[in-house]
Amino acid sequence: AHETRGTILHPNIGAWGSHYLGRSNDTLPSSVCINRRSDQGNGFFPASYAPLAIGEPSQGISNVHTIGGTGKNSRRLKLLNEIDAGFRKKFNDKGVKAYNGFYDDALALMKSKELEAFDLSSEPESTRTAYGNNALGQGCLLARRLVASGVRFIEIMHDGWDHHKALADEMDEIAPVFDQAFASLISDLDQKGMLDSTLVVVATEFGRKPQFDGDGRGHHPVCFSTALAGGGAKRGFVYGKSDERGFYVEDDAVSVGALHASIAFAAGMNIEKPAISPAGRPMTVG
Secondary structure, three states: OOOOOOOOOOOOHHHHHHHHHOOOOOOOOOEEEEOOOOOOOOOOOOHHHOOEEEOOHHHOOOOOOOOOHHHHHHHHHHHHHHHHHHHHHHOOOHHHHHHHHHHHHHHHHHOOHHHHHHOHHHOOHHHHHHHOOOHHHHHHHHHHHHHHHOOOEEEEOOOOOOOOOOHHHHHHHHHHHHHHHHHHHHHHHHHOOOHHHOEEEEOOOOEEOOOOEOOEOOEEOOOOOOEEEEOOOOOOOOOOEEOOOOOOEEEOOOOHHHHHHHHHHHOOOOOOOOEEOOOOOEEOOO
């Protein structure tokens, strides 16, 4: 497709989905990033394709409730529009239009019942406990709710895996958190009949070296694995093979671009159709 360049800000999968597929729900965003802002956003696509960032899944979207009642809020918005009118007329460029679009989308969501999708308090306590009372577990539960409401792409960030030291102790803490959240998400989606239409991807930026470096392990981008579940992925299937110790790929290596293309294809995107960057360069998702 194209060689990745560090000088180009590439879009994430959610932004590509916004470009090719649009929204499936007129009020909710096309993509959401949970637990912190995504390292990649809209890239060279319009700002409206950027994911909505959720910092703490249990708290939902910040600042969505009006202060002083709907009447006072309406008067404030009217005053804001009057102040901004001259500026918008004088500087009618893409940045200003995008800013106004964010305001319009935010107001529409604030007034909509769709906002309830972000409220985990309506879930039974047993369900919340099953996922795990932590940022990852609650993030996975929120993702399930958002998928059910029509959000196309959800990215859940889970930091804390950079174990250069004390790997054994750190893994004893972090691995059970992931196992519980991931297993609960897959089981929940399956029980609700949503797994076959929802692709769940567990991916990382790189792996860890097979050998110890002190009591930890260093970065190893040469050979690592990714897990896919649901969304048409074949159950119990392993593609590719490493050498005996996991240092190198021996058979059927998969590039990051090929993984992206596979995810995009499963989501229904036309992966053969290029998008044109602002510099006039044809770009594809993979």
